[in-house]
Amino acid sequence: MRRGIAATALVASLALAATACGSGDDGASSDGPLTITWWDTSNATNEAPTYKALVKQFEKANPKIKVKYVNVPFDQAQNKFDTAAGSKGAPDVLRAEVGWTPAFAKKSYLAPLDGTPALADQSKFQPNLLKQARYEGKTYGVPLVTDTLALVYNKALFKKAGIDQPPTTWPDLKKAAAAVKKKTGADGYWGSTQGYYSQPFLYGEGADTVDAAAKKITVRSPAAKKAFTTWQGLFDGPGLHKADSTADAYAHIQDAFTSGKTAAIIQGPWEITNFYQGAAFKDKANLGIAPVPAGSAGKQGAPTGGHNLSVYAGSDQAHQDAAVKFVQFMTSAKSQEQIALKNATLPTRQDAYTARVQADPGIAGYQKVLGVAQPRPELPEYSSLWGPLDSELPKIAGGKESLDEGLGNAESAMAKLVPDFKK
Known part of the structure; x- marks a missing residue:
């Protein structure tokens, strides 16, 4: 979950969907790279610059692949992808809220990633987060960032x-x-x-x-x-x-x-950077973070949110292979550390919680409350x-x-x- 929870009504945009063609005219020619499209649903002001920088790093390391970056407002992305995927015009990679992953997998819009390089480091990721990326025994996303309340x-x-x-x-x-x-x-x-x-x-x-x-x-x-x-x-x-x-x-x-x-x-932790911008938290140490209070049954529990990177099943094999390589890069420990340091979001793999990341009191505080976060059931x-x-x-x-x-x-x-x- 993230800021888009309180967003206004969804607005369809055929123009944006048309720019997303994952398997259209972007194939690699003999003298040019193959182009994949990524729909990033992060906050355009606070978070997107970090992802744009990572795209450039990926392209430098993979000169045969170009990434067409499109920032799609979170509150519009689910409907836009649903429309685009239904007409075979979806992006090759989608930053999907964890609840969308099983829903799109049920519609056969996403490619299973089990056995691909995207999940080569599967043991590094928190098991509950991988569970939320699965549908009917297959994994349709790689956790990029996580959150809870x-x-x-x-x-x-x-x-x-x-x-x-x-x-x-x-x-x-x-x-x-x-x-x-x-x-x-x-x-x-x-x-x-x-x-x-x-x-x-x-x-x-x-x-x-x-x-x-x-x-x-x-x-x-x-x-x-x-x-x-x-x-x-x-x-x-x-x-x-x-x-x-x-x-x-x-x-x-x-x-x-x-x-x-x-x-x-x-x-949730998606507001950490905005907390720090407020007058009450110019001193970051003034921000207290604790588990949500317990109910009368003595139980504490908060929903597990976050975002996965998923690959569009409607792209051709060349685009899917390039998309998998991109997902592997973006969800690596190094990339997740960079995202956490710049955006103050929570990594999904333990080896990304480096000393530098844990030095942020907001991240360190939310990491400690992840223990009472509950994964969502496998229900689209x-x-x-x-x-x-x-x-x-x-x-x-x-x-x-x-x-x-x-x-x-x-x-x-x-x-x-x-x-x-x-x-």
């Missing part, structure tokens, strides 16, 4: 409020929020109404939106209702900011935290299940509908996404 907090505000350790349960977080408000005047906690950010509450009760193994929708189970009741209770009380259901809610929460107006939020539709929650949770948090009514609506919408699942 954590409780991030302002150490100075917590100290002024007399809080020595980050809260480890949701009730403790409520108490901490009240203390921060009383002692500093700042809000103690500001929660999100987006579906992805509700996952820690579900995991904390041993619940989820669905039981993939049993093929059952569980968003209205007793455990899930308990989770959402806890989530709902964090929008009203001393030091707790009221729910923001506006289109700019994500930016509002982020700005309040980086400016020091809010002491704690739930957020899983990521799409947050869509119904994105529609209903703002209404619930804003008092426009009851919890039962909202979860009922979400369940009905999910049933259309996984029609073979029972309620």
Whole structure:
């Protein structure tokens, strides 16, 4: 997952799809290199320059291959690739959010990478991340960056409020929020109404939106209702900011935290560089990072996100071979170290966590919370299940509908996404 969570509605763009032809007129001639196209979905301002630099390094090391770099806005990329792949005009390589990988593999849009040079260092990658790149026993992506959610907090505000350790349960977080408000005047906690950010509450009760193994929708189970009741209770009380259901809610929460107006939020490492740009974290050491609080079952859990590099199955063999070589280069330990140092993102292989990478307190902090990150089930539709929650949770948090009514609506919408699942 990344910034695009809060993006505006998807906009189709046939023009961009037309530029992506993976197996069209870009074959190598007797006197020229073969050209492959890469759709990069990273942030165009903060992250893309690092990837562009790596493309140049790859081309220098591989003069017979040219890479046509295209930065595609994250919030548009899934639909654009789906459209382009369906018409045999997709890019040779896609930077895909981990939830997209099984969905595109199910449609036969991606080439399996098992036994190719792209996975030559398979043992170096974190097993859970490789698991998220698999579908029906085959691997369709190589993990490039990973992420999860954590409780991030302002150490100075917590100290002024007399809080020595980050809260480890949701009730403790409520108490901490009240203390921060009383002692500093700042809000103690500001929660999100987006579906992805509700996952820690579900995991904390041993619940989820669905039981993939049993093929059952569980968003209205007793455990899930308990989770959402806890989530709902964090929008009203001393030091707790009221729910923001506006289109700019994500930016509002982020700005309040980086400016020091809010002491704690739930957020992912894709915002590390933006944290450091805020007035509250000019001293990077002031950024506190802790595992998400535990639920009443005593469990801590956060979703595992990130991005894989996948190869388009519709390209010819020459383009696929070049694409595999490019994926191998981009996901190498050296490349991942460079990406981490420049973009403050988390590597997916242990040998990329060098001393220089771990010197960044943000990366080091998030690396420590990866232990409570849970991989997503092998269900192509899983990521799409947050869509119904994105529609209903703002209404619930804003008092426009009851919890039962909202979860009922979400369940009905999910049933259309996984029609073979029972309620």
